[in-house]
Amino acid sequence: MSSIISLVQRVRTMQNPVEAKPLPDSKPIKFGILGAAAIAPSALIDPAKSHPEAVVYAVAARSHDRAAAFAKKHNIEKVFGGPNGYQELIDSPEIDAIYNPLPNGLHYEWTMKALAAGKHVLLEKPAANTAEETRKMFELADHKGLVLLEAFHYRFHPVANRVKAIIESGELGPVKSTKTSLAIPRGIMKPDDIRFNYSIGGGALMDMGCYTINAMRYFAGVEPTSVLSVEHDLDSPQVDRKTVAKFALPGNITSTIFCDLAMPPALKIIPQLPDINATIECEKGRIQIMNYVMPTAYHSITVTPTGKKSRVEKAYTFPDLGEPWWSSYRYQLEAFINKVKGRPPHVWVTKEDSIKNMEVIESVYAKSGLGSRPKSEYVPPSSE
């Protein structure tokens, strides 16, 4: 009972935190959001409320009315709309940083345009449709001296970091295998969701699979050397609704990833529970994580040394950072603002990590025969 009360308290406070007052000696970073995207309130608008150096200043949408309604609902000062709305927002001199939660296939074009305009970018996952596009975005960010971060928010939360610390402590010996899953039951994603649209970067492997691949690489601590097998169920000819892939990694590690945007009911009638679990088998024991992606609501880290009793750990805060109600996005925002301000972030997802993640996604699509999602047709001006 008490854990349910704590869960409700954490989720309530996460969505309605006490608003932070601006700091007298630090100019806030003003964000503009590209698109009135469903994820924007959780990923940026709510976290920014409790950050004293973050302000969500503007939103742009393809329809002015949609942008205005979104701005009104979320108390956002400035609205850009219509066919030039995204570019006008990017060009606004008031804005320091862009949050890009556009469909995956538009990440490259609008991140390149934002960087060209001198803005830092918090970019939704997966970084782009291809590794080549991801590399180019980071090259431009480096060239311009700007911060670019692929929003793998779970990596900033204490849970992922605690699990990594247990692995690195050697308590359980070397990693032997990993299984990382992210799957939700049928009925949550609508048929017209961007995730089912190939032309804008759809597919389960892109959407949920990008986490499972990132977590596999992070927990294993080494990069896959080959894709051993891929199975998928299709939503449409080029869009995987579900993907299961097996990988070989150095040190005889084998890893499995599983992602599904719409798990069918078991025995055709029993709805399945979301699967947001990870298991890391080591030579001297096992770690099981329940809810490694959105751990603030609830999670558990079960550590079972071989032949001994299990212990269950929780990790809602770092010893010196955070509150139990901080979402993974709030921890991510903390790091992003620190980086923009030239202070060391508590965690970072590097450009090499983002490029490699996209390479692995593409290698799975290559093995499955579905092929990478379409390259962007955007050609940056030659001066960039």
Ligand SMILES: NC(=O)C1=CN([C@@H]2O[C@H](COP(=O)(O)OP(=O)(O)OC[C@H]3O[C@@H](n4cnc5c(N)ncnc54)[C@H](OP(=O)(O)O)[C@@H]3O)[C@@H](O)[C@H]2O)C=CC1
């Ligand atoms: N970090 C996380 O936990 C999550 C990340 N994501 C990522 O965020 C991104 C957006 O996801 P989500 O918010 O669920 O998606 P939505 O469909 O809600 O938002 C996408 C936005 O893209 C804009 N858009 C521009 N062009 C198109 C187009 N051709 N078709 C459709 N939309 C278009 C729309 O903006 P407009 O308002 O201008 O019409 C829309 O608001 C994806 O990259 C996804 O992977 C998603 C969910 C969770």
Ligand SMILES: O=C1OC[C@@H](O)[C@H](O)[C@H]1O
């Ligand atoms: O990024 C995401 O995280 C949670 C999932 O439910 C969602 O589909 C995905 O886009």
